[in-house]
Amino acid sequence: MQRREMSLTGVFAAVLLVLSVITGCGKGAPAYRVTEGYRSWKRTTTVELDYPIPGHGTAYRRIYISPEGENPQRGIDGSYVYPEGTMVVKEVYRQRPTSPEQEPDMFTVMIKVPHDPRSRGGWVWLVQSGEEVMVIPDAFCESCHENANEPHPYGDGNPRGVFRDYLFFPYPPPQGNGGPDQ
Numbered sequence: 105m106q107r108r109e110m111s112l113t114g115v116f117a118a119v120l121l122v123l124s125v126i127t128g129c130g131k132g133a134p135a136y137r138v139t140e141g142y143r144s145w146k147r148t149t150t151v152e153l154d155y156p157i158p159g160h161g162t163a164y165r166r167i168y169i170s171p172e173g174e175n176p177q178r179g180i181d182g183s184y185v186y187p188e189g190t191m192v193v194k195e196v197y198r199q200r201p202t203s204p205e206q207e208p209d210m211f212t213v214m215i216k217v218p219h220d221p222r223s224r225g226g227w228v229w230l231v232q233s234g235e236e237v238m239v240i241p242d243a244f245c246e247s248c249h250e251n252a253n254e255p256h257p258y259g260d261g262n263p264r265g266v267f268r269d270y271l272f273f274p275y276p277p278p279q280g281n282g283g284p285d286q
């Protein structure tokens with residue numbers, strides 16, 4: 105798989121730096137944030153995401169999908185397409201949390217809003233840290249997530265390389281994803 109060996113940590117640091125300088129959202133653009141109560145949503149995988157992924161170091165991650173995304177359109181080849189309004193929330197911790205109540209240090213988020221001019225591949229890509237939210241309108245997030253639509257090293261690895269709507273851990277989990285439905 106062609107993977108860009110970019111430093112995510114570096115980019116997140118840069119993003120947060122920019123966020124600390126500019127506060128508030130773009131004029132007229134919808135303001136997105138992680139929905140309150142997302143922790144009652146389905147987890148897309150129960151795999152312990154504590155291994156390093158490119159640029160992430162050893163941070164700990166947990167992924168939730170909103171109810172809109174529970175029944176994606178499935179192709180006969182096993183492909184996935186999520187409906188508009190689906191939100192996928194990834195909690196990112198600098199270190200493994202020590203209690204279930206602990207708040208994550210940061211969220212990375214995908215929201216299906218294809219009509220938003222800042223969307224890529226139909227998704228708006230967000231980073232949220234505290235009160236600060238930043239949409240990433242360039243190719244940074246989406247270009248790495250394109251790898252999810254091809255064979256890749258995570259979860260079941262998408263061995264047949266079917267379209268999975270940019271999710272490395274699609275829901276409901278395919279066979280071998282280690283997900284909760286198996």
Ligand code: HEC
Pocket residue numbers: 108110112148153157158159165167192193194212213214229230231240244245246248249252258270271272273274
């Ligand atoms: C260098 C590759 C790479 C980049 C860049 C990247 N991601 Fe990811 N992302 C991953 C991998 C790998 C996973 C699988 C879950 C895990 O291990 O954390 C993932 C998982 C996710 C998920 C959970 C859905 C899924 O794919 O299973 C969201 C949401 C997400 N990323 C958002 C973002 C956002 C927003 C950005 C840009 C700020 C971003 N990602 C940039 C590699 C990347």
